[in-house]
Amino acid sequence: MNKHSKKFWTDKDIRKMVQSLRRLYIPRPEFDKLDARFGALLEQRRADDADGMLFTARSIMLVGPSGSGKTTAVRHLKHKYRHAMATDTEQEICEFIGLQVPSPATMKFVGAATLRALGYPYSGNKQGPAIWDQVKEQLRLRRTLFLGFDEAQDLARFQTDKERQSVVNTLKSLMENSVWPVGLLLSGMPDLKKIVNQDAQLARRVDPIEIGRLHAVRDVEHVIKIVQRYADRARIEVTASVKNEAFAMRLMHAADYQFGLMAEIVVLAVSHALFTQGFEAKLSIRHFAEVYGERNGAEEWMNVFIAEDYGRINPRKLLDDGEDPDDGENA
Ligand SMILES: Nc1ncnc2c1ncn2[C@@H]1O[C@H](COP(=O)(O)OP(=O)(O)OP(=O)(O)O)[C@@H](O)[C@H]1O
Ligand SMILES: [Mg+2]
Known part of the structure:
Protein backbone atom coordinates (compact mmCIF):
# COMPACT_ATOMS: atom_id res chain seq x y z
CA MET A 1 0.00 0.00 0.00
CA ASN A 2 1.53 3.42 -0.86
CA LYS A 3 1.36 6.30 1.55
CA HIS A 4 -1.44 8.06 -0.33
CA SER A 5 -3.86 5.19 -0.31
CA LYS A 6 -6.47 5.24 2.39
CA LYS A 7 -6.46 2.42 4.91
CA PHE A 8 -8.81 -0.26 3.71
CA TRP A 9 -9.84 -1.87 6.97
CA THR A 10 -12.34 -0.84 9.61
CA ASP A 11 -12.26 -1.04 13.40
CA LYS A 12 -14.67 -3.92 13.09
CA ASP A 13 -12.14 -5.86 11.01
CA ILE A 14 -9.56 -5.31 13.72
CA ARG A 15 -11.91 -6.44 16.49
CA LYS A 16 -12.77 -9.56 14.51
CA MET A 17 -9.12 -10.31 14.03
CA VAL A 18 -8.42 -9.86 17.76
CA GLN A 19 -11.24 -12.28 18.56
CA SER A 20 -9.75 -14.78 16.20
CA LEU A 21 -6.35 -14.41 17.89
CA ARG A 22 -7.92 -15.02 21.27
CA ARG A 23 -9.59 -18.16 19.99
CA LEU A 24 -6.41 -19.66 18.57
CA TYR A 25 -5.47 -22.78 20.50
CA ILE A 26 -1.82 -23.80 20.32
CA PRO A 27 -1.40 -27.57 20.66
CA ARG A 28 0.55 -28.73 23.71
CA ILE A 211 1.55 -29.06 32.75
CA GLY A 212 5.23 -28.19 32.96
CA ARG A 213 6.97 -24.85 32.93
CA LEU A 214 8.58 -23.43 29.83
CA HIS A 215 12.31 -23.98 29.71
CA ALA A 216 14.38 -20.79 29.31
CA VAL A 217 16.73 -22.45 26.82
CA ARG A 218 14.98 -25.45 25.29
CA ASP A 219 11.77 -23.58 24.45
CA VAL A 220 13.38 -20.58 22.72
CA GLU A 221 12.74 -21.77 19.15
CA HIS A 222 9.20 -22.82 19.97
CA VAL A 223 8.38 -19.47 21.54
CA ILE A 224 9.74 -17.56 18.54
CA LYS A 225 7.58 -19.73 16.27
CA ILE A 226 4.48 -19.06 18.35
CA VAL A 227 5.00 -15.29 18.11
CA GLN A 228 5.37 -15.69 14.35
CA ARG A 229 2.26 -17.81 14.21
CA TYR A 230 0.11 -15.20 15.93
CA ALA A 231 1.54 -12.47 13.70
CA ASP A 232 0.79 -14.59 10.61
CA ARG A 233 -2.73 -15.11 11.81
CA ALA A 234 -3.10 -11.34 12.25
CA ARG A 235 -1.52 -10.86 8.81
CA ILE A 236 1.08 -8.43 10.12
CA GLU A 237 4.83 -8.51 9.74
CA VAL A 238 7.32 -9.06 12.53
CA THR A 239 10.57 -7.15 13.02
CA ALA A 240 13.88 -8.75 13.94
CA SER A 241 13.41 -7.54 17.53
CA VAL A 242 10.97 -10.39 18.22
CA LYS A 243 12.81 -13.09 16.31
CA ASN A 244 15.79 -13.68 18.54
CA GLU A 245 16.74 -15.72 21.55
CA ALA A 246 17.11 -12.76 23.92
CA PHE A 247 13.56 -11.65 23.18
CA ALA A 248 12.15 -15.16 23.62
CA MET A 249 13.82 -15.37 27.00
CA ARG A 250 12.35 -12.06 28.10
CA LEU A 251 8.93 -13.19 26.95
CA MET A 252 9.16 -16.44 28.91
CA HIS A 253 10.27 -14.56 31.99
CA ALA A 254 7.41 -12.06 31.60
CA ALA A 255 5.05 -15.06 31.55
CA ASP A 256 6.71 -16.58 34.61
CA TYR A 257 7.52 -19.55 32.32
CA GLN A 258 3.84 -20.49 32.01
CA PHE A 259 2.72 -21.47 28.54
CA GLY A 260 -0.76 -19.97 28.81
CA LEU A 261 0.46 -16.64 30.13
CA MET A 262 3.04 -16.51 27.35
CA ALA A 263 0.33 -17.03 24.71
CA GLU A 264 -1.82 -14.42 26.43
CA ILE A 265 0.97 -11.80 26.34
CA VAL A 266 1.55 -12.49 22.64
CA VAL A 267 -2.17 -12.04 21.94
CA LEU A 268 -2.14 -8.76 23.86
CA ALA A 269 0.95 -7.48 22.05
CA VAL A 270 -0.35 -8.40 18.59
CA SER A 271 -3.76 -6.90 19.43
CA HIS A 272 -2.06 -3.73 20.65
CA ALA A 273 -0.12 -3.50 17.38
CA LEU A 274 -3.37 -3.93 15.43
CA PHE A 275 -5.33 -1.41 17.46
CA THR A 276 -2.63 1.26 17.20
CA GLN A 277 -1.32 0.70 13.67
CA GLY A 278 -3.83 -1.53 11.92
CA PHE A 279 -2.76 -4.20 9.49
CA GLU A 280 0.28 -2.15 8.49
CA ALA A 281 1.79 -2.73 11.94
CA LYS A 282 5.12 -4.45 12.27
CA LEU A 283 5.25 -6.39 15.49
CA SER A 284 8.20 -5.33 17.63
CA ILE A 285 9.44 -5.69 21.18
CA ARG A 286 8.04 -2.20 21.82
CA HIS A 287 4.49 -3.56 21.56
CA PHE A 288 5.36 -6.15 24.18
CA ALA A 289 6.94 -3.55 26.45
CA GLU A 290 3.84 -1.37 26.18
CA VAL A 291 1.33 -4.08 27.01
CA TYR A 292 3.54 -5.33 29.84
CA GLY A 293 3.78 -1.80 31.26
CA GLU A 294 0.03 -1.34 30.97
CA ARG A 295 -0.75 -4.63 32.63
CA ASN A 296 1.82 -4.59 35.39
CA GLY A 297 2.00 -0.85 35.87
CA ALA A 298 5.72 -1.22 35.52
CA GLU A 299 8.15 1.68 35.24
CA GLU A 300 10.75 1.14 32.53
CA TRP A 301 13.35 -0.19 34.95
CA MET A 302 10.82 -2.76 36.15
CA ASN A 303 9.64 -3.71 32.66
CA VAL A 304 10.80 -7.19 31.64
CA PHE A 305 10.95 -6.13 27.98
CA ILE A 306 13.09 -3.06 28.69
CA ALA A 307 15.19 -3.54 31.83
CA GLU A 308 18.65 -4.97 31.26
CA ASP A 309 18.75 -7.11 34.39
CA TYR A 310 15.14 -8.30 34.00
CA GLY A 311 15.93 -11.60 35.75
CA ARG A 312 15.44 -9.93 39.13
CA ILE A 313 11.88 -8.79 38.29
CA ASN A 314 9.02 -10.85 39.64
CA PRO A 315 6.53 -10.80 36.76
CA ARG A 316 3.68 -12.02 38.99
CA LYS A 317 3.79 -8.92 41.04
CA LEU A 318 1.49 -6.19 39.81
CA LEU A 319 2.25 -2.51 40.25
CA ASP A 320 5.65 -3.34 41.60
CA ASP A 321 7.24 -0.37 43.29
CA GLY A 322 10.54 -2.09 43.91
CA GLU A 323 9.97 -2.39 47.65
CA ASP A 324 10.26 -5.46 49.84
CA PRO A 325 9.58 -8.39 47.51
CA ASP A 326 8.34 -10.53 50.41
CA ASP A 327 5.53 -8.39 51.72
CA GLY A 328 2.21 -10.14 51.73
CA GLU A 329 3.77 -13.47 50.88
CA ASN A 330 3.77 -14.78 54.43
CA ALA A 331 0.24 -13.78 55.29
N1 LIG B 1 -2.87 -23.90 24.33
C1 LIG B 1 -3.14 -22.59 24.38
N2 LIG B 1 -3.14 -21.84 23.26
C2 LIG B 1 -3.39 -20.52 23.32
N3 LIG B 1 -3.65 -19.84 24.45
C3 LIG B 1 -3.66 -20.52 25.60
C4 LIG B 1 -3.41 -21.94 25.64
N4 LIG B 1 -3.47 -22.36 26.93
C5 LIG B 1 -3.76 -21.26 27.65
N5 LIG B 1 -3.88 -20.16 26.87
C6 LIG B 1 -4.19 -18.80 27.34
O1 LIG B 1 -3.51 -18.63 28.58
C7 LIG B 1 -4.29 -17.93 29.51
C8 LIG B 1 -4.33 -18.70 30.82
O2 LIG B 1 -4.90 -19.99 30.59
P1 LIG B 1 -5.89 -20.69 31.63
O3 LIG B 1 -6.87 -19.72 32.17
O4 LIG B 1 -6.39 -21.90 30.96
O5 LIG B 1 -4.85 -21.08 32.76
P2 LIG B 1 -5.11 -21.90 34.12
O6 LIG B 1 -4.03 -22.91 34.20
O7 LIG B 1 -6.52 -22.38 34.15
O8 LIG B 1 -4.85 -20.79 35.22
P3 LIG B 1 -5.54 -20.61 36.67
O9 LIG B 1 -4.94 -21.67 37.57
O10 LIG B 1 -5.11 -19.23 37.09
O11 LIG B 1 -7.01 -20.78 36.51
C9 LIG B 1 -5.65 -17.73 28.87
O12 LIG B 1 -5.73 -16.41 28.43
C10 LIG B 1 -5.66 -18.66 27.68
O13 LIG B 1 -6.36 -18.12 26.62
MG1 LIG C 1 -8.08 -21.98 35.41
Whole structure:
Protein backbone atom coordinates (compact mmCIF):
# COMPACT_ATOMS: atom_id res chain seq x y z
CA MET A 1 0.00 0.00 0.00
CA ASN A 2 1.53 3.42 -0.86
CA LYS A 3 1.36 6.30 1.55
CA HIS A 4 -1.44 8.06 -0.33
CA SER A 5 -3.86 5.19 -0.31
CA LYS A 6 -6.47 5.24 2.39
CA LYS A 7 -6.46 2.42 4.91
CA PHE A 8 -8.81 -0.26 3.71
CA TRP A 9 -9.84 -1.87 6.97
CA THR A 10 -12.34 -0.84 9.61
CA ASP A 11 -12.26 -1.04 13.40
CA LYS A 12 -14.67 -3.92 13.09
CA ASP A 13 -12.14 -5.86 11.01
CA ILE A 14 -9.56 -5.31 13.72
CA ARG A 15 -11.91 -6.44 16.49
CA LYS A 16 -12.77 -9.56 14.51
CA MET A 17 -9.12 -10.31 14.03
CA VAL A 18 -8.42 -9.86 17.76
CA GLN A 19 -11.24 -12.28 18.56
CA SER A 20 -9.75 -14.78 16.20
CA LEU A 21 -6.35 -14.41 17.89
CA ARG A 22 -7.92 -15.02 21.27
CA ARG A 23 -9.59 -18.16 19.99
CA LEU A 24 -6.41 -19.66 18.57
CA TYR A 25 -5.47 -22.78 20.50
CA ILE A 26 -1.82 -23.80 20.32
CA PRO A 27 -1.40 -27.57 20.66
CA ARG A 28 0.55 -28.73 23.71
CA PRO A 29 2.13 -32.09 24.47
CA GLU A 30 0.20 -32.22 27.76
CA PHE A 31 -2.99 -31.75 25.83
CA ASP A 32 -2.21 -34.78 23.71
CA LYS A 33 -1.76 -36.83 26.87
CA LEU A 34 -5.01 -35.53 28.30
CA ASP A 35 -6.78 -36.22 25.04
CA ALA A 36 -5.39 -39.77 24.77
CA ARG A 37 -6.29 -40.58 28.38
CA PHE A 38 -9.76 -39.09 28.15
CA GLY A 39 -10.40 -40.82 24.83
CA ALA A 40 -9.36 -44.18 26.26
CA LEU A 41 -11.60 -43.78 29.31
CA LEU A 42 -14.53 -42.78 27.16
CA GLU A 43 -14.05 -45.73 24.83
CA GLN A 44 -13.80 -48.16 27.72
CA ARG A 45 -16.93 -46.75 29.28
CA ARG A 46 -18.87 -47.02 26.03
CA ALA A 47 -17.78 -50.64 25.68
CA ASP A 48 -18.72 -51.44 29.31
CA ASP A 49 -22.12 -49.81 28.91
CA ALA A 50 -22.74 -51.70 25.67
CA ASP A 51 -22.03 -54.98 27.48
CA GLY A 52 -24.11 -53.96 30.47
CA MET A 53 -21.06 -54.00 32.74
CA LEU A 54 -20.48 -51.69 35.68
CA PHE A 55 -16.97 -50.89 36.85
CA THR A 56 -15.50 -48.25 39.07
CA ALA A 57 -14.83 -45.23 36.90
CA ARG A 58 -11.31 -43.88 36.54
CA SER A 59 -10.44 -40.21 36.77
CA ILE A 60 -7.91 -37.71 35.47
CA MET A 61 -6.12 -34.99 37.40
CA LEU A 62 -4.65 -32.10 35.41
CA VAL A 63 -2.29 -29.99 37.49
CA GLY A 64 -0.25 -26.90 36.73
CA PRO A 65 0.53 -23.48 38.14
CA SER A 66 -1.75 -20.52 37.57
CA GLY A 67 -1.74 -19.46 33.94
CA SER A 68 -0.32 -22.72 32.65
CA GLY A 69 -3.48 -23.39 30.62
CA LYS A 70 -5.57 -25.93 32.56
CA THR A 71 -8.97 -24.32 32.13
CA THR A 72 -8.26 -23.70 28.46
CA ALA A 73 -7.14 -27.30 27.94
CA VAL A 74 -10.33 -28.68 29.48
CA ARG A 75 -12.45 -26.28 27.41
CA HIS A 76 -10.60 -27.39 24.30
CA LEU A 77 -11.06 -31.04 25.24
CA LYS A 78 -14.80 -30.57 25.60
CA HIS A 79 -14.89 -28.84 22.23
CA LYS A 80 -12.90 -31.60 20.61
CA TYR A 81 -15.28 -34.27 21.94
CA ARG A 82 -18.47 -32.41 21.06
CA HIS A 83 -19.30 -34.95 18.34
CA ALA A 84 -18.13 -38.04 20.22
CA MET A 85 -20.26 -37.33 23.27
CA ALA A 86 -23.27 -35.26 24.31
CA THR A 87 -21.80 -32.09 25.83
CA ASP A 88 -24.65 -29.61 25.49
CA THR A 89 -25.83 -28.77 29.03
CA GLU A 90 -29.16 -27.58 27.62
CA GLN A 91 -30.01 -31.09 26.52
CA GLU A 92 -31.36 -33.71 28.87
CA ILE A 93 -28.53 -36.12 28.19
CA CYS A 94 -25.25 -34.44 28.96
CA GLU A 95 -22.25 -36.70 29.21
CA PHE A 96 -19.75 -34.07 30.31
CA ILE A 97 -20.59 -31.50 32.95
CA GLY A 98 -17.99 -29.09 34.23
CA LEU A 99 -18.01 -26.57 37.03
CA GLN A 100 -15.70 -24.49 39.13
CA VAL A 101 -15.31 -25.53 42.75
CA PRO A 102 -17.06 -22.86 44.82
CA SER A 103 -15.58 -21.13 47.80
CA PRO A 104 -15.74 -22.03 50.62
CA ALA A 105 -15.53 -25.60 49.37
CA THR A 106 -17.58 -27.27 52.06
CA MET A 107 -19.23 -30.50 50.99
CA LYS A 108 -22.58 -28.77 51.12
CA PHE A 109 -21.46 -25.89 48.89
CA VAL A 110 -19.72 -28.13 46.39
CA GLY A 111 -22.76 -30.42 46.26
CA ALA A 112 -25.10 -27.48 45.72
CA ALA A 113 -22.87 -26.06 42.97
CA THR A 114 -22.75 -29.46 41.29
CA LEU A 115 -26.52 -29.75 41.44
CA ARG A 116 -26.84 -26.31 39.87
CA ALA A 117 -24.39 -27.28 37.13
CA LEU A 118 -26.61 -30.29 36.52
CA GLY A 119 -29.49 -27.86 36.02
CA TYR A 120 -31.33 -29.07 39.08
CA PRO A 121 -33.22 -26.52 41.17
CA TYR A 122 -31.47 -26.74 44.49
CA SER A 123 -33.41 -26.01 47.67
CA GLY A 124 -31.11 -24.52 50.28
CA ASN A 125 -32.24 -26.44 53.34
CA LYS A 126 -30.83 -29.87 52.56
CA GLN A 127 -27.82 -31.25 54.37
CA GLY A 128 -24.61 -32.34 52.65
CA PRO A 129 -25.30 -36.08 52.28
CA ALA A 130 -28.82 -35.48 50.98
CA ILE A 131 -27.49 -33.04 48.40
CA TRP A 132 -24.92 -35.56 47.19
CA ASP A 133 -27.62 -38.22 46.89
CA GLN A 134 -29.44 -35.79 44.61
CA VAL A 135 -26.25 -35.18 42.66
CA LYS A 136 -25.81 -38.91 42.05
CA GLU A 137 -29.41 -39.26 40.99
CA GLN A 138 -29.11 -36.38 38.56
CA LEU A 139 -25.85 -37.71 37.15
CA ARG A 140 -27.62 -40.95 36.39
CA LEU A 141 -30.70 -39.30 34.91
CA ARG A 142 -28.60 -37.10 32.66
CA ARG A 143 -26.31 -40.00 31.84
CA THR A 144 -23.25 -37.98 32.78
CA LEU A 145 -20.01 -39.91 32.26
CA PHE A 146 -17.55 -37.23 33.32
CA LEU A 147 -17.78 -34.54 35.92
CA GLY A 148 -15.18 -31.80 35.65
CA PHE A 149 -14.13 -29.86 38.73
CA ASP A 150 -11.94 -26.89 37.91
CA GLU A 151 -9.95 -25.13 40.66
CA ALA A 152 -10.09 -28.47 42.43
CA GLN A 153 -7.19 -27.52 44.73
CA ASP A 154 -9.77 -25.45 46.61
CA LEU A 155 -11.42 -28.67 47.75
CA ALA A 156 -8.74 -28.85 50.43
CA ARG A 157 -8.33 -25.21 51.29
CA PHE A 158 -9.15 -24.15 54.86
CA GLN A 159 -10.39 -27.66 55.63
CA THR A 160 -9.70 -29.80 58.64
CA ASP A 161 -8.33 -33.30 58.08
CA LYS A 162 -11.75 -34.70 58.75
CA GLU A 163 -13.40 -32.45 56.19
CA ARG A 164 -10.71 -33.28 53.67
CA GLN A 165 -11.36 -36.97 54.16
CA SER A 166 -15.06 -36.44 53.61
CA VAL A 167 -14.25 -34.67 50.32
CA VAL A 168 -12.11 -37.62 49.29
CA ASN A 169 -14.82 -40.09 50.30
CA THR A 170 -17.42 -38.21 48.32
CA LEU A 171 -15.22 -38.16 45.21
CA LYS A 172 -14.60 -41.88 45.57
CA SER A 173 -18.28 -42.60 46.01
CA LEU A 174 -19.04 -40.86 42.72
CA MET A 175 -16.54 -43.08 40.93
CA GLU A 176 -17.56 -46.25 42.73
CA ASN A 177 -21.27 -45.72 42.52
CA SER A 178 -22.94 -49.06 41.99
CA VAL A 179 -25.76 -47.63 39.89
CA TRP A 180 -24.03 -45.02 37.77
CA PRO A 181 -20.28 -44.53 38.23
CA VAL A 182 -18.90 -41.21 37.04
CA GLY A 183 -15.32 -40.34 36.08
CA LEU A 184 -13.84 -37.11 37.34
CA LEU A 185 -11.71 -34.60 35.55
CA LEU A 186 -10.03 -32.68 38.34
CA SER A 187 -8.06 -29.64 37.25
CA GLY A 188 -6.18 -27.31 39.52
CA MET A 189 -2.98 -25.99 41.00
CA PRO A 190 -0.29 -28.35 42.29
CA ASP A 191 -1.87 -28.53 45.79
CA LEU A 192 -4.50 -30.75 44.20
CA LYS A 193 -1.93 -33.55 44.22
CA LYS A 194 -1.95 -33.51 48.01
CA ILE A 195 -5.68 -34.17 48.15
CA VAL A 196 -5.49 -37.06 45.75
CA ASN A 197 -2.39 -38.56 47.31
CA GLN A 198 -3.78 -38.44 50.82
CA ASP A 199 -5.88 -41.48 50.01
CA ALA A 200 -4.24 -44.50 48.40
CA GLN A 201 -7.52 -45.78 46.96
CA LEU A 202 -8.26 -42.47 45.30
CA ALA A 203 -4.68 -42.07 44.04
CA ARG A 204 -4.86 -45.51 42.45
CA ARG A 205 -7.90 -44.50 40.42
CA VAL A 206 -6.62 -41.17 39.20
CA ASP A 207 -4.25 -40.64 36.28
CA PRO A 208 -2.13 -37.52 36.78
CA ILE A 209 -1.11 -35.16 34.00
CA GLU A 210 1.09 -32.22 34.80
CA ILE A 211 1.55 -29.06 32.75
CA GLY A 212 5.23 -28.19 32.96
CA ARG A 213 6.97 -24.85 32.93
CA LEU A 214 8.58 -23.43 29.83
CA HIS A 215 12.31 -23.98 29.71
CA ALA A 216 14.38 -20.79 29.31
CA VAL A 217 16.73 -22.45 26.82
CA ARG A 218 14.98 -25.45 25.29
CA ASP A 219 11.77 -23.58 24.45
CA VAL A 220 13.38 -20.58 22.72
CA GLU A 221 12.74 -21.77 19.15
CA HIS A 222 9.20 -22.82 19.97
CA VAL A 223 8.38 -19.47 21.54
CA ILE A 224 9.74 -17.56 18.54
CA LYS A 225 7.58 -19.73 16.27
CA ILE A 226 4.48 -19.06 18.35
CA VAL A 227 5.00 -15.29 18.11
CA GLN A 228 5.37 -15.69 14.35
CA ARG A 229 2.26 -17.81 14.21
CA TYR A 230 0.11 -15.20 15.93
CA ALA A 231 1.54 -12.47 13.70
CA ASP A 232 0.79 -14.59 10.61
CA ARG A 233 -2.73 -15.11 11.81
CA ALA A 234 -3.10 -11.34 12.25
CA ARG A 235 -1.52 -10.86 8.81
CA ILE A 236 1.08 -8.43 10.12
CA GLU A 237 4.83 -8.51 9.74
CA VAL A 238 7.32 -9.06 12.53
CA THR A 239 10.57 -7.15 13.02
CA ALA A 240 13.88 -8.75 13.94
CA SER A 241 13.41 -7.54 17.53
CA VAL A 242 10.97 -10.39 18.22
CA LYS A 243 12.81 -13.09 16.31
CA ASN A 244 15.79 -13.68 18.54
CA GLU A 245 16.74 -15.72 21.55
CA ALA A 246 17.11 -12.76 23.92
CA PHE A 247 13.56 -11.65 23.18
CA ALA A 248 12.15 -15.16 23.62
CA MET A 249 13.82 -15.37 27.00
CA ARG A 250 12.35 -12.06 28.10
CA LEU A 251 8.93 -13.19 26.95
CA MET A 252 9.16 -16.44 28.91
CA HIS A 253 10.27 -14.56 31.99
CA ALA A 254 7.41 -12.06 31.60
CA ALA A 255 5.05 -15.06 31.55
CA ASP A 256 6.71 -16.58 34.61
CA TYR A 257 7.52 -19.55 32.32
CA GLN A 258 3.84 -20.49 32.01
CA PHE A 259 2.72 -21.47 28.54
CA GLY A 260 -0.76 -19.97 28.81
CA LEU A 261 0.46 -16.64 30.13
CA MET A 262 3.04 -16.51 27.35
CA ALA A 263 0.33 -17.03 24.71
CA GLU A 264 -1.82 -14.42 26.43
CA ILE A 265 0.97 -11.80 26.34
CA VAL A 266 1.55 -12.49 22.64
CA VAL A 267 -2.17 -12.04 21.94
CA LEU A 268 -2.14 -8.76 23.86
CA ALA A 269 0.95 -7.48 22.05
CA VAL A 270 -0.35 -8.40 18.59
CA SER A 271 -3.76 -6.90 19.43
CA HIS A 272 -2.06 -3.73 20.65
CA ALA A 273 -0.12 -3.50 17.38
CA LEU A 274 -3.37 -3.93 15.43
CA PHE A 275 -5.33 -1.41 17.46
CA THR A 276 -2.63 1.26 17.20
CA GLN A 277 -1.32 0.70 13.67
CA GLY A 278 -3.83 -1.53 11.92
CA PHE A 279 -2.76 -4.20 9.49
CA GLU A 280 0.28 -2.15 8.49
CA ALA A 281 1.79 -2.73 11.94
CA LYS A 282 5.12 -4.45 12.27
CA LEU A 283 5.25 -6.39 15.49
CA SER A 284 8.20 -5.33 17.63
CA ILE A 285 9.44 -5.69 21.18
CA ARG A 286 8.04 -2.20 21.82
CA HIS A 287 4.49 -3.56 21.56
CA PHE A 288 5.36 -6.15 24.18
CA ALA A 289 6.94 -3.55 26.45
CA GLU A 290 3.84 -1.37 26.18
CA VAL A 291 1.33 -4.08 27.01
CA TYR A 292 3.54 -5.33 29.84
CA GLY A 293 3.78 -1.80 31.26
CA GLU A 294 0.03 -1.34 30.97
CA ARG A 295 -0.75 -4.63 32.63
CA ASN A 296 1.82 -4.59 35.39
CA GLY A 297 2.00 -0.85 35.87
CA ALA A 298 5.72 -1.22 35.52
CA GLU A 299 8.15 1.68 35.24
CA GLU A 300 10.75 1.14 32.53
CA TRP A 301 13.35 -0.19 34.95
CA MET A 302 10.82 -2.76 36.15
CA ASN A 303 9.64 -3.71 32.66
CA VAL A 304 10.80 -7.19 31.64
CA PHE A 305 10.95 -6.13 27.98
CA ILE A 306 13.09 -3.06 28.69
CA ALA A 307 15.19 -3.54 31.83
CA GLU A 308 18.65 -4.97 31.26
CA ASP A 309 18.75 -7.11 34.39
CA TYR A 310 15.14 -8.30 34.00
CA GLY A 311 15.93 -11.60 35.75
CA ARG A 312 15.44 -9.93 39.13
CA ILE A 313 11.88 -8.79 38.29
CA ASN A 314 9.02 -10.85 39.64
CA PRO A 315 6.53 -10.80 36.76
CA ARG A 316 3.68 -12.02 38.99
CA LYS A 317 3.79 -8.92 41.04
CA LEU A 318 1.49 -6.19 39.81
CA LEU A 319 2.25 -2.51 40.25
CA ASP A 320 5.65 -3.34 41.60
CA ASP A 321 7.24 -0.37 43.29
CA GLY A 322 10.54 -2.09 43.91
CA GLU A 323 9.97 -2.39 47.65
CA ASP A 324 10.26 -5.46 49.84
CA PRO A 325 9.58 -8.39 47.51
CA ASP A 326 8.34 -10.53 50.41
CA ASP A 327 5.53 -8.39 51.72
CA GLY A 328 2.21 -10.14 51.73
CA GLU A 329 3.77 -13.47 50.88
CA ASN A 330 3.77 -14.78 54.43
CA ALA A 331 0.24 -13.78 55.29
N1 LIG B 1 -2.87 -23.90 24.33
C1 LIG B 1 -3.14 -22.59 24.38
N2 LIG B 1 -3.14 -21.84 23.26
C2 LIG B 1 -3.39 -20.52 23.32
N3 LIG B 1 -3.65 -19.84 24.45
C3 LIG B 1 -3.66 -20.52 25.60
C4 LIG B 1 -3.41 -21.94 25.64
N4 LIG B 1 -3.47 -22.36 26.93
C5 LIG B 1 -3.76 -21.26 27.65
N5 LIG B 1 -3.88 -20.16 26.87
C6 LIG B 1 -4.19 -18.80 27.34
O1 LIG B 1 -3.51 -18.63 28.58
C7 LIG B 1 -4.29 -17.93 29.51
C8 LIG B 1 -4.33 -18.70 30.82
O2 LIG B 1 -4.90 -19.99 30.59
P1 LIG B 1 -5.89 -20.69 31.63
O3 LIG B 1 -6.87 -19.72 32.17
O4 LIG B 1 -6.39 -21.90 30.96
O5 LIG B 1 -4.85 -21.08 32.76
P2 LIG B 1 -5.11 -21.90 34.12
O6 LIG B 1 -4.03 -22.91 34.20
O7 LIG B 1 -6.52 -22.38 34.15
O8 LIG B 1 -4.85 -20.79 35.22
P3 LIG B 1 -5.54 -20.61 36.67
O9 LIG B 1 -4.94 -21.67 37.57
O10 LIG B 1 -5.11 -19.23 37.09
O11 LIG B 1 -7.01 -20.78 36.51
C9 LIG B 1 -5.65 -17.73 28.87
O12 LIG B 1 -5.73 -16.41 28.43
C10 LIG B 1 -5.66 -18.66 27.68
O13 LIG B 1 -6.36 -18.12 26.62
MG1 LIG C 1 -8.08 -21.98 35.41
